[in-house]
Amino acid sequence: EVQLVESGGGLVQPGGSLRLSCAASGFTFSTFRMHWVRQAPGKGLVWVSLISSDGKTTNYADSVKGRFTISRDNAKNTVFLQMNSLGAEDTAVYYCARDYNGLGYWGQGTLVTVSS
Amino acid sequence: QSALTQPRSVSESPGQSVAISCTGTSSDVGAYDYVSWYQQHPGKAPKVMIYDVTKRPSGVPDRFSGSKSGNTASLTISGLQAEDEADYYCCSWAGNSLAFGGGTKLTVL
Numbered sequence: 001e002v003q004l005v006e007s008g009g010g011l012v013q014p015g016g017s018l019r020l021s022c023a024a025s026g027f028t029f030s031t032f033r034m035h036w037v038r039q040a041p042g043k044g045l046v047w048v049s050l051i052s053s054d055g056k057t058t059n060y061a062d063s064v065k066g067r068f069t070i071s072r073d074n075a076k077n078t079v080f081l082q083m084n085s086l087g088a089e090d091t092a093v094y095y096c097a098r099d100y101n102g103l104g105y106w107g108q109g110t111l112v113t114v115s116s
Numbered sequence: 117q118s119a120l121t122q123p124r125s126v127s128e129s130p131g132q133s134v135a136i137s138c139t140g141t142s143s144d145v146g147a148y149d150y151v152s153w154y155q156q157h158p159g160k161a162p163k164v165m166i167y168d169v170t171k172r173p174s175g176v177p178d179r180f181s182g183s184k185s186g187n188t189a190s191l192t193i194s195g196l197q198a199e200d201e202a203d204y205y206c207c208s209w210a211g212n213s214l215a216f217g218g219g220t221k222l223t224v225l
Contacts, residue, residue: 045205047214059212102152102167
């Protein structure tokens with residue numbers, strides 16, 4: 001069974017940093033591109049970042065470029081999102097998703113709250 | 117990186133059909149046959165209902181169908197059921213990123 005489990009969310013002060021993790025199981029992780037998608041409270045889905053299966057290609061939404069870094073460890077079946085210089089506008093549930101047949105599998109999400 | 121345009125809300129009676137539009141540009145929806153649709157119930161993760169414009173994942177009822185014409189994609193749900201009431205999001209590949217629509221709240225009256 002495919003499973004994606006996010007962790008690392010929490011309350012952080014403006015200007016702070018947080019590192020999210022997404023642990024994958026039930027499939028050959030190293031063969032799939034992965035994405036992070038976020039959803040602010042009461043708002044819609046917004047794409048954040050993607051990483052190729054081998055980790056060599058990454059892309060970012062303009063709103064996070066230069067502040068967020070996506071990476072993966074295929075040996076540990078985990079994708080990461082390092083978030084720096086966080087602001088209130090980054091408050092959201094962050095989902096990781098597997099890219100196959102659309103975003104065919106999603107995690108349950110982890111909540112990031114940026115507040116003083 | 118611009119969001120795709122969807123109606124904020126649609127409503128219809130059980131048993132009827134409803135179509136949700138998703139308008140993009142020649143750089144996203146119009147350029148690629150990689151439009152997908154997601155259903156999201158409150159407090160839950162999104163679930164893919166349609167991918168590659170018209171394809172339905174296993175387990176998704178054939179009441180759900182997708183199409184595209186030019187820069188506009190559509191999700192049609194026929195034989196509406198109470199459990200179809202949810203938020204629906206379109207998504208398109210945009211060259212080196214994904215673009216989501218703002219979401220449509222479907223109410224089954």
